[in-house]
Amino acid sequence: MRCPFCQFPDNRVLESRSAESGQSVRRRRECLRCNRRFTTYERIEFVPIVVVKRNGERESFERSKLLNGIVRACEKTGISHSRLDSLVDEIEAELQQQGVREVLSQEIGELALKHLQALNEVAYIRFASVYKQFKGARDFVDILNHLQEMAASYTEAATTSEVSDEEASDITPDSLDEREAIASSRNH
Numbered sequence: 001m002r003c004p005f006c007q008f009p010d011n012r013v014l015e016s017r018s019a020e021s022g023q024s025v026r027r028r029r030e031c032l033r034c035n036r037r038f039t040t041y042e043r044i045e046f047v048p049i050v051v052v053k054r055n056g057e058r059e060s061f062e063r064s065k066l067l068n069g070i071v072r073a074c075e076k077t078g079i080s081h082s083r084l085d086s087l088v089d090e091i092e093a094e095l096q097q098q099g100v101r102e103v104l105s106q107e108i109g110e111l112a113l114k115h116l117q118a119l120n121e122v123a124y125i126r127f128a129s130v131y132k133q134f135k136g137a138r139d140f141v142d143i144l145n146h147l148q149e150m151a152a153s154y155t156e157a158a159t160t161s162e163v164s165d166e167e168a169s170d171i172t173p174d175s176l177d178e179r180e181a182i183a184s185s186r187n188h
């Protein structure tokens with residue numbers, strides 16, 4: 001950062017503190033040549049994200065749209081709204097940190113699925129069925145097989161961990177019924 005007075009490139013930091021309610025860091029600097037002082041702010045870079053839809057249309061990324069889809073997928077799973085809100089925050093931060101301006105809607109869907117898979121099986125299946133535009137039972141069978149493979153590798157990795165207990169209790173009687181309903185659709 002060049003000195004605004006003499007353009008000298010080197011300076012020393014006299015003080016750093018959090019500013020704008022933690023959104024930035026304010027640094028007081030002193031030029032090593034003219035000794036004059038100036039202030040810099042450091043912020044996380046936010047790029048406006050453009051979503052490229054399946055049909056090639058472009059629209060600006062809307063957080064609320066993603067949140068709505070996730071909330072719908074998580075109905076009756078007992079997952080709190082604040083948990084879903086922070087899940088969307090995580091997805092948005094991941095998109096931001098890719099540092100690209102355009103992102104395919106499929107990529108956002110895959111990111112959401114990745115997060116939902118770790119959170120709740122039923123929500124994962126519901127979101128996948130909408131996002132992947134399931135056409136029939138075959139699609140559900142494929143995704144159930146995928147989940148079973150993942151579950152098998154989780155069980156191997158953490159047979160006695162507390163995390164796997166928590167995950168097990170996420171499955172409510174409601175959602176078990178639903179899984180049976182989906183499983184029975186294999187026969188149709």
Ligand SMILES: [Zn+2]
Nearest residue numbers: 003006031034
């Ligand atoms: Zn200077």
